[in-house]
Amino acid sequence: MDPDAVAKALVEHYYTTFDSNRGGLANLYQDGSMLTFEGQKIQGSQNIVAKLTSLPFQQCQHGITTVDCQPSGPAGGMLVFVSGNLKLAGEQHALKFSQMFHLMPTPQGSFYVVNDIFRLNYA
Secondary structure: OOHHHHHHHHHHHHHHHHHHOHHHHHHHEEEEEEEEEOOEEEEOHHHHHHHHHOOOOOOEEEEEEEEEEEEEOOOOEEEEEEEEEEEEOOOOOOEEEEEEEEEEEOOOOOEEEEEEEEEEEOO
């Protein structure tokens, strides 16, 4: 499996789903998954989705600038590092962000997010 193709597919799916239906991201995470969102650690699929759906904005649009990936460990994992812009509805200027996903393979042949770290980048 081509890591770049997996990373590209994850990024397209994740941000399209985030921008249209954040609750639909639940199937990307498992009970042991952890999100660090602006320094706050949240564990478990249900808790992660609860955090994402409770963010103080309803509509946003991600614009992806870069996607880098690397194989990670002997179990077939992958690191995916994303940078881009986040435009909130009603805001004139986009916010810059970085996000890192650590993917692990599932027995079914797909991947899930075991670690997810998100930060806004302030100038």
